[in-house]
Amino acid sequence: MITLLVNVVGLALVCLIIWWFWINKSHVATIKIDNLIEIRVKDGVYQPSNIEAKINHPITLRFTRDDASPCAETVIFQSLNISKQLSLHEPVDLSLNIKKAGEYEFTCQMGMYRGKLTVK
Ligand SMILES: [Cu+2]
Structure with a gap:
């Protein structure tokens, strides 16, 4: 009986964690940008992390890294083949004009x- 209870609680916790980290995140507000957006890199997240821009339109993403962990040092746009070094507490601009x-x-x-x- 105890085992069953532990299993049920454990399963509920796993579901909660999955919901919190994956499903919940997809509902994070999307910020629409016209030209410039400042993105803070801190405590394990990009903020904002959901950005929407127009197609064929020049935009600048200004990253400021306030996180000393070496892991936060590089931001990578894999599908665009872009990687950018972020120095600590210094804004780094990444200008894009996405055609697709x-x-x-x-x-x-x-x-x-x-x-x-997201580009539309
Ligand atoms: Cu990392």
């Missing part, structure tokens, strides 16, 4: 920090 609609993920080297640029 889609979702472009950006991450740190190990994929722990995650963000998404």
